[in-house]
Amino acid sequence: MSRTAQEEANLKLVLDMFEHVLNPMDSAAVERFISPDYIQHNQMAAPGREALKAFLDMIREQTPEAVHDVKRAFVDGDHVTVHYHVRRWPGDPGWAVIDIFRIEGGMIAEHWDVMQDVVDGGPNPISQF
Template sequence: MAYTPQEQHNLDLVQAMFDHVLIPMDADAADRFIAPDYIQHNQWVDTGLEPLKAFLRKVRGENPHAVHDIKRRFADGDHVIVHYHVRRFAGDPGFAVIDIFRVEGDMIVEHWDTVQDVPTDSPNPHSPF
């Protein structure tokens, strides 16, 4: 897929945020990627950077060995979509997650997501990934 230079920049920014913030669950690194007045649509976290950082610290404390396995990424204008598999611990079937980020300049300014448990027993032979 051919992206515009801006879309490629946005993909690279979101990937760097995953590499430095979400995968290691490093709340302190979030300042480099996420705007202070970040708009959050996830219903588990209040809007803004500081509530996100508090959430990341809580999750890291509860699941220090969590894995975020990115399956695919897409860019469309100022939006980046990431589909990935979160596993909290060894043997965890985990969650299928789709994040949508909106980027302005060099910062992520808005986020939406949908999270689904990965079933251990399904009539569908196709993986959610």
């Protein structure tokens, strides 16, 4: 299946956001990628773009070595899904995360996520990634 030019642009937007916002936890770069009317569905996060910027600043201060290691990304129309591994510090088993982003007007307009702890030594020898 081939992607449309718009799907390619949507996927690039989200992957660029990971590179320029999430990995460096750079709140100053948020406005390049996130809509002013950003809708956040994570019940543990405050809504809106300004809240996201404040969250990134807090995380950067608490865990400056955190990484968001993208394992795979998918695009379907105006939605982009990213499966990645968050590690807060070296040696942290971290979380397996799936984010779903809706793109509107060339910006990320809406976000959902699902997270689970990465478990080492459980009954299933197959990696979460």
